[in-house]
Amino acid sequence: MPLTPLVYWAQRHEEIYLRVELTDAQNIEVHANDTVLQFRGQGHGAKGHNEYEFSLELLHPVKSEVKHRSTQRLVNITLQKQQRGWWSRLTAQERKPVYLAPDFDRWMDESDAEMEIREKVRYGFWSFQGKLCNICLTYYIFKERKKNKTPRQRSNCEYNKFIKQGRTSVIFVDIVSTNIAITIIRLSNFKTGFLLLYNLVQFLGFSWIFINMTVRLFIIGQDSLYDTFHSMADMMFLCQILASVEVLNAAFGVVKTGVVPTLIQVVGRNFILFIVFGSLEEMHNKPVVFFVFLLWSAIEIFRYPFYMLASLNTEWKILTWLRYTVWMPLYPLGVLAEAVAVIQSIPIFDETKLFSIPLPKAIGTSVSFSRFLHIYLILMFLGLFFNFKHLYRQRTKRFSVKKRKAH
Numbered sequence: 001m002p003l004t005p006l007v008y009w010a011q012r013h014e015e016i017y018l019r020v021e022l023t024d025a026q027n028i029e030v031h032a033n034d035t036v037l038q039f040r041g042q043g044h045g046a047k048g049h050n051e052y053e054f055s056l057e058l059l060h061p062v063k064s065e066v067k068h069r070s071t072q073r074l075v076n077i078t079l080q081k082q083q084r085g086w087w088s089r090l091t092a093q094e095r096k097p098v099y100l101a102p103d104f105d106r107w108m109d110e111s112d113a114e115m116e117i118r119e120k121v122r123y124g125f126w127s128f129q130g131k132l133c134n135i136c137l138t139y140y141i142f143k144e145r146k147k148n149k150t151p152r153q154r155s156n157c158e159y160n161k162f163i164k165q166g167r168t169s170v171i172f173v174d175i176v177s178t179n180i181a182i183t184i185i186r187l188s189n190f191k192t193g194f195l196l197l198y199n200l201v202q203f204l205g206f207s208w209i210f211i212n213m214t215v216r217l218f219i220i221g222q223d224s225l226y227d228t229f230h231s232m233a234d235m236m237f238l239c240q241i242l243a244s245v246e247v248l249n250a251a252f253g254v255v256k257t258g259v260v261p262t263l264i265q266v267v268g269r270n271f272i273l274f275i276v277f278g279s280l281e282e283m284h285n286k287p288v289v290f291f292v293f294l295l296w297s298a299i300e301i302f303r304y305p306f307y308m309l310a311s312l313n314t315e316w317k318i319l320t321w322l323r324y325t326v327w328m329p330l331y332p333l334g335v336l337a338e339a340v341a342v343i344q345s346i347p348i349f350d351e352t353k354l355f356s357i358p359l360p361k362a363i364g365t366s367v368s369f370s371r372f373l374h375i376y377l378i379l380m381f382l383g384l385f386f387n388f389k390h391l392y393r394q395r396t397k398r399f400s401v402k403k404r405k406a407h
Contacts, residue, residue: 005045005052008103018077057092195311203304205239210297225287295334324395335384346370
């Protein structure tokens with residue numbers, strides 16, 4: 001029976017890393033054919049100095065090109081995945097071989113690997129920017145020397161020699177590349193600064209609402225339920241008007257999120273705030289305003305700080321958990337409170353005829369706005385189902401990586 005060495009593995013989105021515990025390895029043969037990896041080599045392993053080999057049936061296909069590097073202590077093998085992605089395990093069979101184990105020195109879950117990629121891209125981009133800036137500076141010095149030096153001095157200048165060699169096109173390309181890179185950097189910095197500032201303003205606004213409502217409830221008691229609109233409406237108006245920017249961010253690709261779920265939430269809230277609450281003075285003193293404002297702000301005081309850190313490519317795990325969990329009870333309760341507000345406003349709209357649509361005199365009546373509100377109630381709960389499903393899918397995708405088996 002052939003001897004098998006100890007093998008440790010880890011992965012990234014495009015590569016598989018194997019570490020074979022074989023000291024002073026010689027005559028190494030490594031072959032990859034679709035989903036089968038074969039290894040053979042001589043060296044000092046767990047059973048002394050012998051010939052060791054193993055064969056693995058992989059979960060997904062890999063490319064035939066295999067890189068391996070032998071050191072005095074071990075053999076490192078790198079496989080290229082045929083399709084970029086994250087494997088739930090290494091082997092096709094669920095039960096892994098006894099000699100295979102995770103390489104915890106290199107182990108990462110999917111979210112950590114994505115963070116590593118972002119850091120590499122960011123470092124590479126800034127390194128590229130530095131090189132282009134050096135080119136731009138060189139060209140600037142070149143122009144200044146051309147201006148200030150005499151013809152005799154200029155004939156011996158290294159830059160003139162550069163031009164005589166016919167390499168002026170290189171200078172032109174470098175200048176254009178520099179200008180493009182600087183433009184991209186400015187836009188990237190503007191995007192990061194804009195998202196950071198926007199989420200900070202929204203966080204401060206909703207925090208002010210939540211803290212003030214909570215403090216007023218403890219100090220004033222139940223009386224604070226009846227004047228919530230008069231004390232908090234201005235700030236809520238500001239925050240919800242600014243929230244409209246989120247629809248534009250999603251539509252123009254500033255942030256990677258769905259346009260439809262964002263539109264449903266923003267339009268739904270603004271309808272309740274400006275139409276149901278804002279246009280009817282009779283609704284200003286209703287306790288339902290307190291519960292709607294409190295539930296809205298309770299969700300946002302976790303959502304906006306999460307987006308602030310995300311704009312800086314930073315994650316705080318506790319905040320991430322709260323952002324993807326707190327909404328589960330609060331979002332349905334918020335929609336329920338909005339539905340109560342709509343139901344309470346229906347008789348007021350019937351009585352005041354506000355927003356009613358007049359019909360021709362031959363018909364002799366008008367279409368009450370309350371009929372639209374009945375339809376809107378149905379749309380509210382359809383929107384709740386759609387958004388809840390969308391948010392739950394986001395939560396599952398975010399946390400499912402943590403639960404995958406490390407084998």
